[in-house]
Amino acid sequence: MLTIDRISSSYAQVKVLSDISLKVEEGEVLGLLGRNGAGKSTLLKSIMGLVQIDSGTIMLDDITLSDQHAHEIPKCGIGYIPQGRRLFPELMVEENLKMGLFARNNSEEVLDWALSLFPVLKSRLKQKSGTLSGGEQQMLATARALCLQPRYILMDEPSEGLMPKLIETIFDIVEKLKSDKVGVLLVEQKIEGTLRISDRIVFLENGILKEESTPQQLSENPEPLSMYVGVKSHTN
Amino acid sequence: MVFLALLDGTVTAFVLALIALGLSLVFGVMRIVNVAHGEFFMLGAVLSWFAYHWTGDALWGFILALLVAPVIVGVIAVLSERYILRKVHYNPESTIVATIGILYVIQQLTLMLFGPEARPVEAPIYFRVVFPWFGYSGYKLLVAAMSGLCLCGVWILMKRSKLGLYMRATQQDHEIATTFGVPTKKIYASVFALGGGLAALAGVLVVPIRQADHLMGLEPLLLSFIVVIIGGLGSLRGTIIAAFLIGISDGIISVFYEPTLAKMLATLFVVMILIIKPGGLFGESPQ
Numbered sequence: 001m002l003t004i005d006r007i008s009s010s011y012a013q014v015k016v017l018s019d020i021s022l023k024v025e026e027g028e029v030l031g032l033l034g035r036n037g038a039g040k041s042t043l044l045k046s047i048m049g050l051v052q053i054d055s056g057t058i059m060l061d062d063i064t065l066s067d068q069h070a071h072e073i074p075k076c077g078i079g080y081i082p083q084g085r086r087l088f089p090e091l092m093v094e095e096n097l098k099m100g101l102f103a104r105n106n107s108e109e110v111l112d113w114a115l116s117l118f119p120v121l122k123s124r125l126k127q128k129s130g131t132l133s134g135g136e137q138q139m140l141a142t143a144r145a146l147c148l149q150p151r152y153i154l155m156d157e158p159s160e161g162l163m164p165k166l167i168e169t170i171f172d173i174v175e176k177l178k179s180d181k182v183g184v185l186l187v188e189q190k191i192e193g194t195l196r197i198s199d200r201i202v203f204l205e206n207g208i209l210k211e212e213s214t215p216q217q218l219s220e221n222p223e224p225l226s227m228y229v230g231v232k233s234h235t236n
Numbered sequence: 237m238v239f240l241a242l243l244d245g246t247v248t249a250f251v252l253a254l255i256a257l258g259l260s261l262v263f264g265v266m267r268i269v270n271v272a273h274g275e276f277f278m279l280g281a282v283l284s285w286f287a288y289h290w291t292g293d294a295l296w297g298f299i300l301a302l303l304v305a306p307v308i309v310g311v312i313a314v315l316s317e318r319y320i321l322r323k324v325h326y327n328p329e330s331t332i333v334a335t336i337g338i339l340y341v342i343q344q345l346t347l348m349l350f351g352p353e354a355r356p357v358e359a360p361i362y363f364r365v366v367f368p369w370f371g372y373s374g375y376k377l378l379v380a381a382m383s384g385l386c387l388c389g390v391w392i393l394m395k396r397s398k399l400g401l402y403m404r405a406t407q408q409d410h411e412i413a414t415t416f417g418v419p420t421k422k423i424y425a426s427v428f429a430l431g432g433g434l435a436a437l438a439g440v441l442v443v444p445i446r447q448a449d450h451l452m453g454l455e456p457l458l459l460s461f462i463v464v465i466i467g468g469l470g471s472l473r474g475t476i477i478a479a480f481l482i483g484i485s486d487g488i489i490s491v492f493y494e495p496t497l498a499k500m501l502a503t504l505f506v507v508m509i510l511i512i513k514p515g516g517l518f519g520e521s522p523q
Contacts, residue, residue: 048415070414080415089402099405102398103417148416232279 002026002047002078002152002183007056007066009046016042017207019056024152029174031188031198033229039207040187044154047185048080049073055194060152073102078159083146083157083187085141089167093121094141100147117173135166142173153181158188162192171197191231195219203228211230237491240370245487246480247376251385253479254438255456256463257472258388258431264470265407266425268321268331272338274453276313276432279342280305280439281357281448282350288357294444296361301440306433312342313432326424337397338416339453346450354452359444379441387476390430394472403427407470430469459486462502466509468519478517 002024009017017039024030029062032040036048045051045056049070057067060076068076088096097111124132130141138158145153155174159167159236171193174184178197188194192223195201202212203224209222218225225231259273283305288297316338324330363374394400405413406423414420438456439448446452463482467474482502489498509516 052410052416070420071417074417082412082415086409086412088405088412090408091404095401097402098401099413099416099418102401144416185383210281 001059001061002185003057003059004043004047005057005059007043007046007053007058009042009051011051011055012040016051017053020066020201020204020207021056022209022212022214024183024185025212026183027178028200029178029184029198031184031186031194031201032204033188033191033194033201033225034204035172035228035230036204038204038228040204042207043204044080044082044156044185044187047073047154048078066083072181074148074150076118077104077148077151079153081141081145081153081155081158083160086161087129087132087137087140087144089128091141092125093127093129094125094142097121097125097147100144101109103148104174106147106149110147113120116147117146117176118143120168135163136159138162138166138170146173146177152185153177154185154187156187157189158186159188159193167193191229192195193223237369238488239490240372241488243376243487244373244415244491245484247380247483248487249439249480249483250380250387251442252387252456252459252483253476254383255435256467256479257387257477257497259469260472260475261329261390261403261427261434261459261477262431263464264472266321266326266424267328268326269328270333270428271332271457272316272342273431273435274455274457275339275342276309276435276453277439277442277449277452277456278346278448279309279312280344280436281310281443282439283436283452284440285308285350285355285357285448289392290297295360296356298356298440302437304437305440309436309488310429310433313333313429314425317428320489321428322421322424338492343450343453350448350450352450354449356447357443357483373398373445375444377444383438390434391472399423399426410488412435431475452514458499459502462506464508465470465516468516470517471518474516494512 004020004022006019006021006136007017008015008019020043034040042051046053049068053066057064063076065073065076077207097114120136121139121143142158152198158170167190174197177184186194186198195218198215199212201215202209205228210228214222242396255277260272262268262270284301287301288294291300292298320334320338323332324334359375361375364371365374365377402418402423406418406420410420459482462473463478467478486498489501
């Protein structure tokens with residue numbers, strides 16, 4: 001289980017996260033919703049060790065991730081798909097994928113499995129990743145993270161800038177990960193899709209965890225959606 | 237005469253490429269302008285002199301220096317990275333000041349231990365390659381060949397090895413590289429050591445052609461900056477192409493006119509590049 005216990009973090013003197021606590025179980029999708037600047041991406045970066053936390057602990061089972069160097073965290077089985085993809089643009093598609101493989105010394109079979117999820121990448125292996133289309137870049141960012149064979153994956157707006165068909169593909173992948181017992185912490189702007197695939201939803205506002213709910217509860221009472229995300233109903 | 241100039245220029249180009257490649261790697265991956273880079277070259281030459289005198293034999297001294305000098309300089313580079321550059325968080329402005337400090341410390345320590353005199357080192361092998369019009373130093377051709385081999389080695393390291401992949405990934409996005417298990421601080425130390433080691437290797441190769449002295453790092457530093465700026469900061473391909481451009485033109489102009497004129501024209505070329513293509517021939521233009 002991925003356990004975040006009362007973490008706070010700040011940029012310079014400005015507090016970005018205050019006393020956040022949450023848990024993600026194996027095979028669970030936890031949707032993290034909130035307006036821009038609520039602290040969603042900072043929370044994911046804090047888990048990855050990219051943002052120093054001021055207090056609190058982050059645990060993966062009995063491993064204290066918050067005591068580890070940032071580069072040790074992926075080795076524990078945490079994958080990260082950053083906002084805006086952030087591929088290594090001058091590296092070939094194959095090299096980007098190998099970055100994922102090398103992180104946990106995974107075999108080429110894992111690469112084949114990741115490519116089977118995104119067959120279009122097979123014909124692009126020798127191409128520089130910066131020359132791919134936006135959709136292909138998102139597929140590569142997802143495949144690269146999957147090459148780690150993560151136990152938990154943190155996804156920061158994976159549907160950003162994608163056409164609807166591709167968004168569905170990404171959400172299908174999340175559901176497949178869920179069935180493979182991978183825990184997913186999903187930051188998304190596409191509310192409808194997030195509600196469809198998530199087991200639980202938490203709302204963040206100004207760095208504070210405001211409310212926890214389930215998609216079923218939100219379909220009966222969508223008020224938190226309008227309060228914390230600014231949508232009238234749960235249809236996007 | 238033109239052929240002789242071309243030969244001399246090509247030898248200069250190979251050595252220059254070797255020195256400048258280290259500077260370019262350090263800038264590309266760490267975003268640091270290493271002002272002390274020329275001192276790593278000088279240390280290679282001075283250590284080669286010590287090896288020559290310790291063994292008392294030109295060939296064994298050369299082999300020893302080839303093996304040991306890059307390692308010693310690499311260790312000095314790692315210590316500088318660990319205890320100086322890391323302490324200033326690789327801040328671009330602070331590291332310029334810090335590497336100027338490293339330059340003076342290395343230079344003055346060398347002056348204390350080695351003395352102010354320029355000291356010759358005998359070439360490990362001596363033979364002449366006879367062309368129809370003139371004979372040419374076989375050792376100089378060997379220097380070019382060995383530099384070429386080292387350049388190929390670095391190319392293979394960067395393009396074919398896991399370490400090279402990590403270096404290129406760190407160069408492009410060090411934060412995301414961390415999220416794939418890359419220990420970026422160790423990568424920085426490796427790159428700084430590799431850069432220093434390459435410069436030291438060039439020093440070992442060059443010292444039988446010219447003498448070793450504690451001030452010999454300045455000229456290659458200046459030329460390396462010219463090469464790296466023309467080639468494009470951080471571009472390995474650009475660095476090698478620019479080294480050949482500068483090295484061969486330097487050879488030709490030096491033979492037919494004056495070496496000083498060659499340096500003046502190279503500097504003028506840098507100014508033109510900075511005006512027309514600020515990112516260099518193969519580098520990214522600054523935003």
